[in-house]
Amino acid sequence: MTKLHSVSIKDLSLNFGSVSVLKDLNIEVADGEFLVLLGPSGCGKSTLLNCIAGLLDISEGQIFIKGKNVTWEEPKDRGIGMVFQSYALYPQMTVEKNLSFGLRVAGLPKTEIQKRIAAAAEILQIGPLLQRKPAELSGGQRQRVAIGRALVRDVDVFLFDEPLSNLDAKLRSELRVEIKRLHHKLANTMIYVTHDQIEALTLADRIAVMKGGLIQQLDDPLTIYNKPRNLFVASFIGSPAMNFLKGEIATASGAPAFRTGDVEISLTTYSTQSELAAGHSVIFGFRPEHITIGDQPGPTGQSCPAIVDLDEPMGADSLVWLKVAGKAISVRVDSGRRYQPGEKVFLTFNPAMASIFDAETENRL
């Protein structure tokens, strides 16, 4: 059975003059999928969204929405609704007029417009705001109206361009949940651009991590988090960030191990995709929560001594900064115990949860 694709991007490239912004992108978005485009500023994620929306003309490739080639279509004919970071509500129109603008342009009958606005207002709970102007709304209300404007268009695909970035932290997490709920309710395809990894990890069915106009990894959130395909994805995802130790592959009693200075960690439980050749320079990456701290050394080959540098309590847990073989790493621990600077402890690694990258290509091994 072939899965129905809602949005297909084939060999898409975009150049501004001689500057290449997007390079040969291929993405298939399944029907009803929530895809997040994640990356640092300037990685081309918003540009890609604008291309899908038809607000930017592409240089190469094709875009299909619901199996229809829309590469040359106007935005309004693509069956998309878009929500912008700055809300982009028409300031001189009331909320109701904002919602109905697109429908009035399309020449829909009045009763149909009324029906759709009522339905959208019901879903987003903006009924009491309909007669207000955007200036009289709070940030969260404005973004709801902006979502409503996409909703009334009754489209197949929703495009979100950093919709929560202008809101304060509390509102952001509230609306994040609402967007997720909305997706469950509507089961529309949604493509969502953000630079906030929490948003990406919580909302997405799949995340496309982008950098320099290229997709670095396109996977479900857990795979992205646990098995990053390269050093960039590993360092970009996760807060606090992943720890990295530079070293090389050694052979300890016949099995591959990671060695830096006089620390040696056995890699027998690490599931590798390629041969771990001895002497190869690698970067050993592990997340702060995948190490345990103890007062006694753990099993041989998985443990090493460390000196506490700093203790950062963060409420639910603490982040402890330590020195291992002269390098700073962080470990997430239960906040029940405080660590004093200079304290001597032992770390136990879990190689199964670690990531090993080639020091040269920076790709996962």
Added chain:
Amino acid sequence: MSLNLPSSGPRGQRPKRLISPASIMIYSVLFVAAVYYLIPLYVMVMTSLKGMPEIRLGNIFSPPVEVTLQPWATAWNSACTGLYCEGIKVGFFNSMKILVPSVILSIIIASVNGYALSNWRFKGSELFFTILIFGAFIPYQVMLYPLVIITRELGIFGTLTGVIVIHTIFGMPILTLLFRNYFVSLPPELFKAARVDGAGFWRIFLQIMLPMSLPIFVVAVILQVTGIWNDFLFGVIFAGTKNFPMTVQLNNIVNSTQGVKEYNVNMAATILTGAVPLLVYFFSGKYFVRGIAAGAVKG
């Protein structure tokens, strides 16, 4: 152990001095500047209210002993401009006939220009814009003769249409720049949202952009009204004798070589001519500053 801090000494809000050396300096400079610009106006108003015998006494600063509005009436109704003696009112109405269509036409075209150049970039739109702006730096005199020939060939030389077209063309560079910069400063997402909503070129302009552009339209109106009203050169060349604007008529009154120079009439006619731009500034100065600031932020 608590520190023993004195409870006397400065406490609460710091007192403000009403008269400080700095404020004395500022106000004296402002006063001198104000007097400098107001004295000529004062002399004009006073002279226009005097009769000729009183003027001949030569005390130009003294207020009129006998206030008369006769010079104003003469200036408006019966002052001689060359061969005709119908006063400056002819010029006033001519200027209005030139002003209103020129202002409306130039602002309509320039606002659409600015909108297209900021939101609907096309291949070569930047070059087009540069050429248009360059037009603002070419001295008018260079273009006069070619323009005379062009308007003659078009059959509009020496007509109202001719001078309106000329004013519209010469208003283009600066007005387009003004509108383009204003539209560039509006959030681009609004434009994108409207496109996703299916609105086209004109609908976005009329329903989304125009309602947000009142300040810049006020600025454009002020610029054009004062510019076109004060124009002398284009009026004298392109309008034709029947349609001479007020400035040209004023010159004809003031510079007429026949008979005695009626200073009071001249002064009244001059104030009448200058009244229109003055009133425009008085009533819209607030918008003017606001609009200029709004349009000038981004380049």
